[in-house]
Amino acid sequence: MHTRWGSCNTRARRVWLSVYLPAYLLECTEYVIVHELCHLHHANHSPAFWQTVATAMPDYQRWHDMLAGKTG
Numbered sequence: 001m002h003t004r005w006g007s008c009n010t011r012a013r014r015v016w017l018s019v020y021l022p023a024y025l026l027e028c029t030e031y032v033i034v035h036e037l038c039h040l041h042h043a044n045h046s047p048a049f050w051q052t053v054a055t056a057m058p059d060y061q062r063w064h065d066m067l068a069g070k071t072g
Helices: 026-038 047-056 060-067
Strands: 006-009 014-017
Touching: 006 026, 014 026, 026 047, 026 060, 047 060
Parallel strands: none
Antiparallel strands: 006 014
8 A cells, every 4th residue: 555544543542634545436435444443453464364354344355455455
């Protein structure tokens, strides 16, 4: 990704979202929210983190790829 779509401060338990997300489909924003909230349980990008993301949003890869510019 060329920009940060969201971030999570696990100590403060706060999530920030990019102001550029509304330019994308709503599902992209939903993906970023799920991604950042999953960091509250896993403060990394371990396999357990991605499994948690997939459990919450099975089609997350589609939206992740769209934000990364891999699909249109």
